Amino acid sequence: MNKELKLFPNYPTPVANELCIRALGISESMNKSFVRRTQGTGDYLFMMFWNEVKLSTLDEELLIPSNSLVIWEPSDSHFYGNEEIVWSHSWLHCDGSLIKKTLKHLKLPTKVPIRFENPIFFDQYLLNLYHEVVNESLVDPSIVRSLIEIFLRKISNSHMGAKKIQTPSKFQSIKEYLVQNYDQSIQLEELAEMAHYSVPNFCVKFKEYFGDSPINYLLAHRLKVATYLLTDTQKTISQISNEIGYEDEAYFSRIFKKRYGASPRNWQKSKLKL
Known part of the structure; x- marks a missing residue:
């Protein structure tokens, strides 16, 4: 893996009128943390995860294996x-x-992980791009355009050649x-009965297809819904606990704090200050 390297131009690096390189990072190390950007960043983001991480949406939470790209x-x-754990990404x-x-044109999927067997090319192309745009006065639009087009086609070729695990319709x-x-x-x-498996075998298969056990998957989804409900200040913690399936408010508060590092009430207060 390459040495950590980041580039934030003083202003976005324009290449003709059809491409803008805003920032890039190579092998950036992150402390134990979870990034939450509700508004995104307003541009296209290509992110290669070198360690196992979680990718979350309102509908589901996925455990992404190492060497996976998300667009x-x-x-x-x-x-x-x-x-x-401490994790890294480019x-x-x-x-x-x-x-x-x-x-x-390449029909590349977005917001879902793309797993690569040999993702070294990702940093190689970013490094080439870095050397080309680091000095804005010497940027050659033709070279940058070619690097980006080859970069995207390389992603596409690797994606098309990757072995996919097909999830059965019943799962x-x-x-x-x-x-x-x-x-x-x-x-x-x-x-397990719905899937026609024993409970142990069902749990193994569910984790194989979705990256987590069914209980943890349900827990993660409930707590994710809770974070959205907590933005509604008209609802009490007890009401939210009941709405996501927990009659015991104290239990809900414990598992919420274990996952998000703060009680539901304190988490809510911190978000309302933003």
């Missing part, structure tokens, strides 16, 4: 990180019609069932 569009919010902020057009239905019925009392035996 976000300008309007996307970002929720990712690992609060248990990233590129860019914008312009060239990015939008090429992503569409996809069970995941949707958890998301839609998170406020109900759900038993493992019930889910």
Whole structure:
């Protein structure tokens, strides 16, 4: 892995009128943390995770394996990180019609992890890009454009060649069932029966397809919904606890604090100050 390197131009580096390199980072190390950007960054973000992290949306929380890339569009919010270990990532902020057009042409997915067997190329292209744009007065638009186009095509080729794990429809239905019925009392035996597996085998298969156990998946979704409900100051902690399926407010507060590092009330206060 390359030595940590970051570039934030004094102003966005324009390349003709169709491409703008805003910032890039190579092998940036992060403390135990979870990044939450509800408004995104207003540009395209390509992020390669070198360690296992969690990627969160309102609908689900995924455990992303190491050597995985996620692409976000300008309007996307970002929720990712690992609060248990120090982790590292490489990233590129860019914008312009060239990015939008090429992503569409190559049919690259956004907001979902793309796993790579050999992702070394990612840092190699970022390093080449860094050397090309670090001195803005000497930027050659043709070279930068070519680097970006080859970079995106390399991602596409690696993505197309990657081995994909197909999720059976019955497991996809069970995941949707958890998301839609998170406020109900759900038993493992019930889910295993839906999949026609024993409970132990069902748990193994569920984690294989979705990166976490069914209980942890349900817990993560409930707590994610709770963070959204906590932004509604008209609701009490007790009401929110009941709405996500926990009659015991004290238990809800304990598991919330364990996950987010603060009680629901203190978490709510910190967000209202922003």
